[in-house]
Amino acid sequence: MSDTPTTSAPAADTARVEREARRDDRPGRLALLRSSTGHNLGLIVALGLLCVVGVITAGDRFADIDNAMTILRLAAVIGVVSIGMTFVITGGGIDLSVGAIVALSSVWCTTIATQTMANDNHWLVMVGAAVLVGGGCGLVNGLLIAYGGVVPFIATLAMLASARGLAEIISERRTQIVSVPAFSDAFAKEPLGIPIIVWIFILVSAIGWVLLNRTTFGRRTLAVGGNPEAARLAGIDVKRHTVLLYVLVGVCCGIAAIMLVSRTTTGSSTHGLLYELDAIAAVVIGGTLLSGGRGTIIGTVLGVLIFTTLSNVFALNNLSVSAQSVVKGLIIVVAVLLQQRLARRSDVT
């Protein structure tokens, strides 16, 4: 600032403000990295590097179409949960109960009663059951948070405990095997050589992207997460919107439960353990702000793929799950530190 301190005439002030505003225009060296496109590019590069490591260390066992499908099938379930989580986090909340909801949904849609109904009527009964249970849990979360004034962390922590407990009660802690042939057949298909559950993941991601970026719902999510007070004063029904966000993630959990049931051919109260951590990690390294107001579906998808590929590379090299966890933790920390560094620089200019 080379202005002399004595100038404060209106004209001089206006000129200064304009000059400062213009400075923000200048494309900086880091502008690309800061943009969401740049962030996604960074994630793609990271994923690429991971693949290179995979090829070098495991060779053809990694660079194989079957292995690629294995990665995608594993990514699909947690991916659908993470898409839902992206919405909740973008809207300024958090959902710790996703894994428990997946377990409860998987158990509920594989009880003898549900399976009998599915055999008598249509396999979609199972899908309906899972989605309804998931959405119902989300509704309870949302109502508690929006109208009960319980902070999201606590409300969903309570749901985490009770939903898994309920799943154990219903299943009597036994693994419930799917014996609905029509269901198994439907999910065994591989259109264009790609498993159904991968297609579901692709579809949910696409819908999620459109919902977040092209609809009033998405815009309101960004507003509610970015500044709830401003959103309220602008006339948005923040409470109702918050409920909808938790219902949305609940429905995603229901869908994920069905995918998991089809992949494992079982429903179990142990399904979805620690999904909440995997989903939050994927969302955060994807570039969604944990404090809300900014979210990216593409980033989340890439985040999920990075973690799943990492697991695959480790497995192919016969490295322990424990070592994997250590690296996962490191990735989260590095990714977040990098994001904060970039965010701070953009504040300074």
Place this chain on the structure above:
Amino acid sequence: MTEGPTATAATTPGSENGSALLHMRGITKRFPGVLALGGVDLDVRRGEVHCLLGQNGAGKSTLIKVLSASYQPDEGEIVWDGESVRLTTPVAAMKRGISTIYQELDLVPGLTVAENVFLGHEVSAGGFTRRGEAADRSRKLLTRLGHGEIDPGRLVGDLSPAGQQIVSMARALSHDTRLLVLDEPTAALDQEEVRNLFRVIRDLSAEGVAIIYISHRLEEIREIGDRITVLKDGRTVATGLPARETPTADLIRLMTGRSIEYVFPPRPERPRDTGTPVLEVRGLAGAGRFRDVDLTVHAGEIVGLAGLVGSGRSEILETLYGARRASAGTVTVDGRKLRRGSVRAAVAAGIGLCPEERKSQGLLLDQAVYRNVTVSSLSRFAKGGFLDSGAERRRAGELTESLDVRPEGVDRAVRTLSGGNQQKVVLARWLLRECRVLLLDEPTRGVDVGARTEIYNLVRRLADDGVAVLVVSSEVEEVLGLSDRVLVISDGTVVHEGPATDIDESGVLDLVMEGDVA
């Protein structure tokens, strides 16, 4: 490092023989888009009660934040005890003996009195707190303040506001304070508590502690103050005035006389109060903040609410907007009564609010300009829930262009705009909604001088288009200059209503500062 406060004792309050303790010279502080302080001078002597006077936005708060090192000045010199110093952190300022007690007391309600007093410099040995000694020393400090009855073991959250203030002062004294800054200390106190506070202040100044006392209440300044410094528009306009002898008229002239004259748009000559009002408020009350507020605003009319911070001005706006629940009264827009406590009902009826805290209440700072403009009218751009963002950008572009938002470009984040241009973005939001009633809370706060006139013209243009406008501002000149009709609010009630041209700034200040009708 510093001599104890008692070493310079025996200066009587009000005497001129206190030696210089603090000189602030040419302090300048800029925020993006605003010159908050444009060369402020302040000198304070040992053992005096130095009053800092000025309207809202004059720079008092910024100045004391510079002094307590919460802010770093861009230019200027601070001489402390004859030595030029740079106060880099609040702790450094505290170590020199400068303590500040802000309006919002910064105590931890869940800790005890003693724990709060020694927060950050706990009485400890080998890492273990020594509770007994802390309690003893707290008790001594409280006794010195004349409040030995406060139990050091009590939770601060259980104390009255006055008691909490005493704890804050005890905490300040626990640091060997030589200069104590009190920002509106009497705002939350009743008369008896004010008398107690004054006794404490006199005792402290008798011990040689200098006090900087910020208050809007002239009668307090007359009673407790020694000398007065007046700030206006970020500059010192008078310093060292005797607190008791300076006539009220002089002080008000100093506070209001401006180096920069704002240009207000001319009022249209048309018969007022014709037809049914667009906005009608009857008997509105908000628990504990204001009561019995009646007001009407006609189409094309600008009505202003003038009053001090805490008089209930902003609460009135927020209540009639539904953002706060009214305890009594009705709000009617175009003859239809609004549901109480519902922002959505207010917005649906055609009310728009430009809130006081633009950044925290009005804007999505990290989002694009066009998104901030369309956020209240999204359904207009949506078909089956899908947004036509091309149409959004076009419409927002037209509006921001007509309001002359600079720099142009609807895709830039609102954060990068100056205060005045951010305010225009909020205005554009309500323009887009074609609102019938526009509520403006501090429309030019954080807006620099050049852009103010633009905002004023814009508001008048909206009124000319038939919008009913209700303006709240702590800058009396702004309310008077902009409005057709004014209501003066004091202590939560309307004490005066009339055409804006029938009252002047000192008349309003008389009403709100002295509390009775001039």
